[in-house]
Amino acid sequence: MKLEIKDxxxxxxxxxxxxxxxxxxxxxxxxxxMGPNGSGKSTLxxxxxxxxxxxxxxxxxxxxxxxxxxxxxDKRVKKGLFLAxxxxxxxxxxxxxSFLRAAYNNSRPAGSEAPTIxxxxxxVAEKLKMLSMDDSFxxxxxxxxxxxxxxxxxxxxxxxxxxxxxxxxxxxxxxLDIDALRIVAEGINKVSGPQTGSLLITHYQRILKYVKPQFxxxxxxxxxxxxxxxxxxxxxxxxxxxWITGYQEEDQAAAPSPQ
Amino acid sequence: xxxxxxxxxxxxxRSLSKSLDEPDWLTASRLEAFRSFSQLPPELNPLxxxxxxxxxxxxxxxxxxxxxxxxxxxxxxxxxxxxxxxxIVLQGNExxxxxxxxxxxxxxxxxxxxxxxxxxxxxxxxxxLMERRNVKSSGDRYGAFVNAFFNGGLFIRxxxxxxxxEPLRRMLLxxxxxxxxxxxxxxxxxxxxxxxxxxxxxxxxxxxPSLAASNVELVARAGSHVDFSTIxxxxxxxxxxxxxxxxxxxxxxATVSSLSLGSAVSRSRMNFLLNGRGSQAExxxxxxxxxxxxxxFETNLVHNSPDSTGSTHARGVLKGESQTIFKxxxxxxxAAKNSRSYLAHHAMLLERTAKSDGVPSxxxxxxxxxxxxSASVAQIDEEQLFYLMARGLSPDESKRMVVLGFFExxxxxxxxxxxxxxxxxxxxxxxxxxxxxxxxxxTLLAQTGELTPEVKETEDIFERHYKYR
Ligand SMILES: Nc1ncnc2c1ncn2[C@@H]1O[C@H](COP(=O)(O)OP(=O)(O)OP(=O)(O)O)[C@@H](O)[C@H]1O
Ligand SMILES: [Mg+2]
Numbered sequence: 001m002k003l004e005i006k007d008x009x010x011x012x013x014x015x016x017x018x019x020x021x022x023x024x025x026x027x028x029x030x031x032x033x034m035g036p037n038g039s040g041k042s043t044l045x046x047x048x049x050x051x052x053x054x055x056x057x058x059x060x061x062x063x064x065x066x067x068x069x070x071x072x073x074d075k076r077v078k079k080g081l082f083l084a085x086x087x088x089x090x091x092x093x094x095x096x097x098s099f100l101r102a103a104y105n106n107s108r109p110a111g112s113e114a115p116t117i118x119x120x121x122x123x124v125a126e127k128l129k130m131l132s133m134d135d136s137f138x139x140x141x142x143x144x145x146x147x148x149x150x151x152x153x154x155x156x157x158x159x160x161x162x163x164x165x166x167x168x169x170x171x172x173x174x175x176l177d178i179d180a181l182r183i184v185a186e187g188i189n190k191v192s193g194p195q196t197g198s199l200l201i202t203h204y205q206r207i208l209k210y211v212k213p214q215f216x217x218x219x220x221x222x223x224x225x226x227x228x229x230x231x232x233x234x235x236x237x238x239x240x241x242x243w244i245t246g247y248q249e250e251d252q253a254a255a256p257s258p259q
Numbered sequence: 260x261x262x263x264x265x266x267x268x269x270x271x272x273r274s275l276s277k278s279l280d281e282p283d284w285l286t287a288s289r290l291e292a293f294r295s296f297s298q299l300p301p302e303l304n305p306l307x308x309x310x311x312x313x314x315x316x317x318x319x320x321x322x323x324x325x326x327x328x329x330x331x332x333x334x335x336x337x338x339x340x341x342x343x344x345x346x347i348v349l350q351g352n353e354x355x356x357x358x359x360x361x362x363x364x365x366x367x368x369x370x371x372x373x374x375x376x377x378x379x380x381x382x383x384x385x386x387x388l389m390e391r392r393n394v395k396s397s398g399d400r401y402g403a404f405v406n407a408f409f410n411g412g413l414f415i416r417x418x419x420x421x422x423x424x425e426p427l428r429r430m431l432l433x434x435x436x437x438x439x440x441x442x443x444x445x446x447x448x449x450x451x452x453x454x455x456x457x458x459x460x461x462x463x464x465x466x467x468p469s470l471a472a473s474n475v476e477l478v479a480r481a482g483s484h485v486d487f488s489t490i491x492x493x494x495x496x497x498x499x500x501x502x503x504x505x506x507x508x509x510x511x512x513a514t515v516s517s518l519s520l521g522s523a524v525s526r527s528r529m530n531f532l533l534n535g536r537g538s539q540a541e542x543x544x545x546x547x548x549x550x551x552x553x554x555x556f557e558t559n560l561v562h563n564s565p566d567s568t569g570s571t572h573a574r575g576v577l578k579g580e581s582q583t584i585f586k587x588x589x590x591x592x593x594a595a596k597n598s599r600s601y602l603a604h605h606a607m608l609l610e611r612t613a614k615s616d617g618v619p620s621x622x623x624x625x626x627x628x629x630x631x632x633s634a635s636v637a638q639i640d641e642e643q644l645f646y647l648m649a650r651g652l653s654p655d656e657s658k659r660m661v662v663l664g665f666f667e668x669x670x671x672x673x674x675x676x677x678x679x680x681x682x683x684x685x686x687x688x689x690x691x692x693x694x695x696x697x698x699x700x701x702t703l704l705a706q707t708g709e710l711t712p713e714v715k716e717t718e719d720i721f722e723r724h725y726k727y728r
Contacts, residue, residue, distance in 0.1 A: 049649050052641065073648035074657075089646035093664030099650070102660065106651030141667075158650060 001064045002026050003048075003081075003166040003197055008059035010047040016057070017043045019222035025166060025197040032208060032233060033201045035219030036241045041201045042086050044219070045170045049073050049083040063166065077107055080165030084155040084172045086201070090143035096154070097138040100124060100161060107162040127160040131187050148175035156187045163191070167198045173207035185210030205237045220245050269293060271323060272407055278325045279375055279410070284386060292396035292406035299400040305616075306524075306553040306582050324353065324438050325410045332356050335432050335463060339698070346371065348429040353411030353440050367421045374412030374443050385414070388445055393504030393532060394474040401526065402502045405441055405474040412443035412473075415456060417483075422453035426488070426675055431471070433462045433493060439470035446475060448483035448511070455486045457678050459697050462494030462521065469493070471522075472500035479511035481535060486514045488678040490685060490697065493521035495550070502528045509535035509564075516543040516673045518682045519554055520689050529558040533567035533595070540568070543673055545666060545682065546575035547689050548583060548613070557586040560602070562595040562628075570601035574669040576662050577606060577613035586618045589632075593624040603633040607665050609658075611638075659690055 003025040010018040017040050025031055035041055047054040048061060050073040061068050063079045071079075091099075104123070105114050115123065128135060131153050143151055152172050159167055169188065173181055188211055192198055200211060208230065216232040217224045218241070226232065226244050235243070272293045276286040332351040333340065339349055345361040348371060360371050370377065378385045396403035417423060433440060448454040460471055471493060479485045485505075493499050499522040505513045519525050531540035544556045560569035573585045589600040604617035617634045639661060647657035666686060673679040681697040688695035 049645075051645050072654055073645060074651050074653050077649065077651035083649055085646065085649075089640075089642050091643050091646070091661060091664055093667030094660055099647075099660070102647075102652055102656065103650035106653075106656075141664075162651065 001165065002062070003199075004060070004062040004065075005044075005048070006060040006062070008044075008047065008061060009057045010043060010059075011055050011057055012043065012053055017054075017222050018047060020059070021219075021222070021224055023199075023217065023224060025199055027165065027197050028194045029197050029215065030192075030211060030213045031197075031199050031215045031217060032213035033199055033217050033219060033224075034203065034233065034236060036245070039219045040222040041219055042170055043222075045083055045086070045168045045199075045201060048076075048168055049081065050076050074106065077162070077164075078110075082159055082162055082164030082167040084152075084159060084167065084169040086170040086174070088143050088146075088151040088155055090141070090146070092141050092144055094142045095138070096140050096142055097124075099142045100138070100158065103158055104161045107164075124161070127157055130160065130190060131157055132183050133157060149177060149180045152176055153180065153184060153187075156184055156191065160187065160191045165196060167192060167196060168201070169198060170201045171203065172200075173202055173204060181207060182210065205233050208233055218244055267404075267408060275323060275325060275408065275410060281375075281378070282382060282386075285378075285389070288389065289407050292403045293408075295396040296400060296403040296407050299403060302400055304555055304584070306555050306584055323408070323410055323441075331434070331463075332432055335461070336430065337698075339430065344428065346425070346427045348413065350411075350429065350431045350440075351434055352432075352438050353442070355411075364423070368418040369421060369423070369427075370414055370416040371427050372414050374409075374414050374445070377414035377445075385445075388447075388476070388478075392474070392476055393506055393530065394476065394502045399502060399528070401472065401500045402474055402528075405443065405472050405500070405502065408439075409441045409443040409474070411440065412445075414445050415454070416445070416447040417449060417452040417454040419449040419480075420451045421449075422484075423455050424453075426455040426457040426486075426677055428456070429458045431458065431460045433460070433469045433471055433497060439472065441470070442473040444473055444475040445478070446485065446487060447478045448480060448485045450480045451482040452480075453484040455675055457488045457675060457681075458490070459681075460489065460491045460493055460499070460521070461696065462492075462497050467494070467496060469497045470500070471497060473502070475501065475503040477503060477505040477513060477515070479505065479507045479513040479538075481508040481511055483508070483511045485512070486516070486674045488516040488673070488675050489518070490678065490681060491517070491519045491521055491525065492685065492696075495521075495523060497522040499525040499527070501526070502530075504530045504532065505540060506532050507535055507538040507540055507567075510537040511535060512539040512541075514541040514543070514674050516675065516678055516682075517545065518678075518685065519544070519546040519548075520685060522552070524553045524555075526555045527557070529571075531558075531560050531569055533560065533562045533569055533598070534564055535567075536564045537566045538564060538568075540570070541672075541674075542569075542571045543669060544571075544573040544575075544585065545669060545673075546573075546583060547577075547666075547686055548575065548581035549578035549689070550581060551579065552581040554581075554583040556583065557588075559588040559590065560600050562589075562591040562598040562600060565594065565596050565598065567595055567598045568600070569598075571603065572669045572672065573604040573617070574666060575606050575615070576609060576665060577615055578609045580610075580612045582614045584616045584618065586620070588620045588622070589630050590622045591625055591628050591630065596625050596627040598625070598628045600628070600630045601633075602631070604636075605634065605665075605669075606636045607662065608636065608638050609662070662690065663687060 005023040008021040056069050068076050218226040272289045336349050340357050345359050349357040355373050394402040396406045507513050529542045542558045558571045571587050585604045587602045606615035615636050643661050644657045684700040
């Protein structure tokens with residue numbers, strides 16, 4: 001099974017942001033996506049998840065060969081897709097507990113029986129422990145007043161409960177202290193087994209020490225302009241993006257595209 | 260008793276008073292109120308069509324009855340009629356059909372009885388209470404209307420030092436059309452006592468024009484604690500009018516929690532008079548409107564004494580073409596130094612056709628006080644919906660969760676557990692488009708045995724938002 005992105009173009013409020021993204025992620029694979037601020041990484045993440053503001057203007061997104069473009073986000077969840085938000089949203093009045101329970105029940109395999117409230121409590125307790133999170137999180141409003149790091153942990157908690165086939169993790173490593181980074185990274189590793197394909201959006205190499213990508217891609221101006229192995233991320237860390245983007249711009253100048 | 264098919268005129272005032280066998284001083288007081296009612300101009304309000312009164316229909320079509328409404332209440336009240344719950348009053352229109360007060364409360368001197376029964380039993384006491392009413396006929400047309408035309412009411416009193424933990428309850432069922440229920444309520448907590456009250460207002464069967472109007476005089480004597488609550492579930496064509504005045508003495512605390520779901524038109528006033536040093540007041544106006552409902556709220560916190568604390572929480576969700584207006588006032592007189600006051604109005608609009616206005620006003624005559632205000636009227640947040648959908652919740656479920664959650668920060672502060680849990684259940688019912696009764700919750704709970712844990716809002720409301728000085 002694969003998550004395939006083919007020549008994807010997407011726009012927000014009529015403004016084209018993704019300009020032909022190609023990427024294929026197999027189960028068990030980890031891909032890192034890097035790129036300068038504003039290059040379109042989060043846009044790709046939102047577009048994959050089906051944010052209503054992000055319009056696919058052309059191209060395809062397929063899971064297991066079936067198009068998911070046009071599906072509402074909840075239907076994509078049912079196809080096994082998960083997005084850990086760069087900026088998780090807080091919702092006043094909705095308790096973490098009832099939210100997690102709803103998320104869990106809505107991502108269970110079809111036909112399996114919903115757990116009772118008590119069974120579910122046990123399931124959550126185990127995942128909380130894995131991420132070194134306190135039980136008291138369950139009694140708080142969803143992400144409300146959570147610190148940056150707590151929000152990121154909570155995202156991985158949700159991933160752990162939902163057990164996706166394909167996970168897009170948008171800067172889950174940002175804003176984490178050294179210990180939290182290790183805990184979250186180990187969490188990601190535990191949650192993603194040989195069945196999971198992940199796309200790890202990041203600016204830093206440090207998380208890649210824990211979560212080893214087989215592929216590293218660089219996004220720039222709405223396209224993936226370079227792909228390689230893990231050593232690419234090390235080169236980027238050393239040399240910065242201009243090393244590639246400069247070369248790319250020269251390339252563009254030499255052969256101007258019709259747009 | 261009698262039925263009078265006359266218009267709302269002086270004749271009706273006299274005949275009502277007569278059929279209720281009232282003393283002359285009361286007839287005179289009604290007539291005075293009637294004069295105010297006829298002289299005061301119609302209340303203009305952007306919510307109602309111009310030149311039409313709040314009633315929304317011709318009141319003259321109505322018949323007043325006193326104590327003999329023929330209401331089929333058996334099926335509706337069911338086992339509440341046979342002692343399912345003690346400390347409860349059941350009413351069909353203005354007529355009390357069942358009352359129960361436990362021996363233990365009765366022996367401690369707690370009163371829960373029709374107004375006119377209290378009048379018979381303790382005329383001089385009731386008279387002095389009537390003379391000191393805070394819902395004045397002079398300033399409020401609908402207050403005057405009730406003072407002139409009330410055909411029933413309740414008298415609730417908890418004696419000095421007696422503390423109730425569970426609410427005294429009443430359920431009112433509005434039936435046969437054109438029989439207005441106009442009520443005078445007294446709710447009195449004597450010194451150092453605690454009074455808890457929950458009322459539910461329902462309409463029976465298919466919707467017909469009807470009217471429920473009441474003046475409530477709440478008195479919290481020194482050191483007492485009153486929690487008063489109303490869940491309003493009247494029918495689609497009902498008009499609901501309520502005036503509540505709360506007189507709070509030294510170190511006493513009073514809360515009024517009101518959930519408005521039903522009726523075509525609702526006009527609800529709360530007037531908290533923080534008259535005693537160290538007095539505390541908290542008012543809740545929670546609403547969920549749809550179709551063409553028109554709700555008009557006004558809550559005033561009047562700080563007349565030092566060290567008093569008051570807060571008003573108005574919060575609601577609007578669907579369809581419904582409209583609400585909330586006027587909130589904080590008034591702190593010069594003598595009320597060291598007082599704190601908080602006023603909030605938050606509304607969520609689910610459709611572009613719905614409309615909600617908040618009109619705050621602050622009159623502060625002392626510098627050593629703190630007054631805070633917070634307000635918003637906004638469409639449902641698309642980013643929140645997307646986040647929930649990205650966790651597998653369908654668009655409908657996501658909406659439901661965000662909407663029900665919106666009520667929580669205020670709902671979770673409502674002090675009476677039965678009211679709080681009941682309110683959640685009824686709001687959810689309205690979301691689902693189901694006609695529910697509070698009692699159905701217990702039945703449902705017994706079936707599913709599940710309760711989601713409550714989250715308590717712990718924020719200190721006086722520590723945030725813009726501060727007025
Ligand atoms: N809702 C929106 N409205 C307008 N412009 C948008 C919107 N969302 C994204 N953009 C624009 O699209 C471009 C790409 O943004 P995106 O958030 O995808 O970048 P990113 O690669 O994730 O950057 P970062 O590394 O800073 O997170 C930016 O120029 C951004 O301003
Ligand atoms: Mg981003």
